[in-house]
Amino acid sequence: MHVVIVKHPDDAADYSAKIFVRQILRDPRSVLGLATGTSPVSLYQELIAAYKAGEISFRDVTTFNLDEYLGLPCMHPQSYQYFMAETLFNHIDINKERTFIPSSNLENTRASCIEYENNITQRGGIDLQLLGIGRNGHIGFNEPSSGLSSRTRVKTLTAETIQDNARFFSTDESQPELAITMGIGTILESKQIVLLATGQAKAQAVVSAIEGPLSVFCPASALQTHVNTVCVLDEAAASLLQHLAFYERIDTDSGNLMFE
Numbered sequence: 001m002h003v004v005i006v007k008h009p010d011d012a013a014d015y016s017a018k019i020f021v022r023q024i025l026r027d028p029r030s031v032l033g034l035a036t037g038t039s040p041v042s043l044y045q046e047l048i049a050a051y052k053a054g055e056i057s058f059r060d061v062t063t064f065n066l067d068e069y070l071g072l073p074c075m076h077p078q079s080y081q082y083f084m085a086e087t088l089f090n091h092i093d094i095n096k097e098r099t100f101i102p103s104s105n106l107e108n109t110r111a112s113c114i115e116y117e118n119n120i121t122q123r124g125g126i127d128l129q130l131l132g133i134g135r136n137g138h139i140g141f142n143e144p145s146s147g148l149s150s151r152t153r154v155k156t157l158t159a160e161t162i163q164d165n166a167r168f169f170s171t172d173e174s175q176p177e178l179a180i181t182m183g184i185g186t187i188l189e190s191k192q193i194v195l196l197a198t199g200q201a202k203a204q205a206v207v208s209a210i211e212g213p214l215s216v217f218c219p220a221s222a223l224q225t226h227v228n229t230v231c232v233l234d235e236a237a238a239s240l241l242q243h244l245a246f247y248e249r250i251d252t253d254s255g256n257l258m259f260e
């Protein structure tokens, strides 16, 4: 794993956005894996700005989102379908027929999971996958105890995740306790992965993912087995790492080779 530590959350968004811009410039037909949550919002704003500045086009890009709540209608403001439209898709020139999000439909979930996997494969696999991280180390909705080779499937959310995401739901709304998520095995097949984590609340999950043992109890630790993952952290999210000086040295030595 390549660990990049920057000062502020905005710097982390900026660094990650550059990786996405570079990918789209290198291959305008890129297949991108996208994430929801608070973490990617500034990054998406930077991508919108790059599009509006004429720097990049999403015309031929395909996207696959990591996850979706099960049972929420797609027009529900807390559905990830709605979030993606509002936060990114409505502001860029992407063909919405090439934006894929797991189905929230409670019926035929098994078939829709298989179809999602097949769709990713048929489109050549994911070139660049964006990840946030849950406080409990989840990626997508792969909660602790998720199999490290798991595929797209239904997951029961932990009490911690339900509580973390409760801030998005009003008190009279019932919050889903089930989600459909790409598996860890699905995520690990992406050619490149960017994990973006900011803020003190993520520091424990970040240290477990990067320096902890490979364990189903920290699903993000599976990224240790991936050949091309970059963890982009602000100082607060990186604050518990034991080998900070070493990561900074590697980063300096590599002289931002990523952007050459």
Ligand code: GLP
Pocket: 035, 036, 037, 038, 039, 040, 066, 067, 131, 132, 133, 134, 135, 138, 139, 140, 141, 161, 165
């Ligand atoms: C949700 C999403 C994850 C995301 C996580 C962290 O649970 N399913 O993909 O990484 O939240 O969200 P945030 O960035 O808001 O902390």
